[in-house]
Amino acid sequence: MKLSPKALGLTIGILFGICLGGGTLLAVYTGYLQQFMELFVGIYPYYTVSLYGAVAGLIWGFIDGFLSGIIFAWIYNVFAPGSVD
Numbered sequence: 001m002k003l004s005p006k007a008l009g010l011t012i013g014i015l016f017g018i019c020l021g022g023g024t025l026l027a028v029y030t031g032y033l034q035q036f037m038e039l040f041v042g043i044y045p046y047y048t049v050s051l052y053g054a055v056a057g058l059i060w061g062f063i064d065g066f067l068s069g070i071i072f073a074w075i076y077n078v079f080a081p082g083s084v085d
Contacts, residue, residue, distance in 0.1 A: 001080065001082075002076075002077045002080060003072075003073040003076050003077060003080075004073065005069070005070040005073035005074055005077075006070070008069040008070070008072065008073040009065070009066040009067065009068075009069035009070040009073070010066065010069070011069065012065040012066065012068060012069035012072075013061070013062040013063070013064075013065035013066030013067075013069060014062065014065070015065065016061040016062065016064060016065030016068075017057075017058045017059070017060075017061035017062035017065060018058070018061070019061065020040065020057035020058065020060065020061030021054045021055070021057045021058030021061060022054075023036070023037055023057075024037055024049055024050075024053050024054040024057045025051075025054045027049050028049060028050060028051060028053075028054065034049065037049050037057075040057065044056065044057065044060040044064075045060075047060060
């Protein structure tokens with residue numbers, strides 16, 4: 001069975017975007033996850049632990065997850081049994 005790179009990319013992108021944006025909002029309003037979310041400041045440009053950062057995190061999370069999902073599906077399809085036609 002092969003994986004659809006587009007479907008897996010969209011799924012992981014949406015989930016990671018929601019997690020990064022939601023985690024940022026949680027850190028802004030409650031302080032919970034504050035130190036963990038500050039780790040992403042050095043990874044994603046324009047990302048901060050703020051309301052603006054929640055939007056940037058949502059976008060960067062989607063892009064990062066989408067590309068990771070596509071790469072993962074491609075590698076899986078290369079090594080999956082029956083993928084050699």
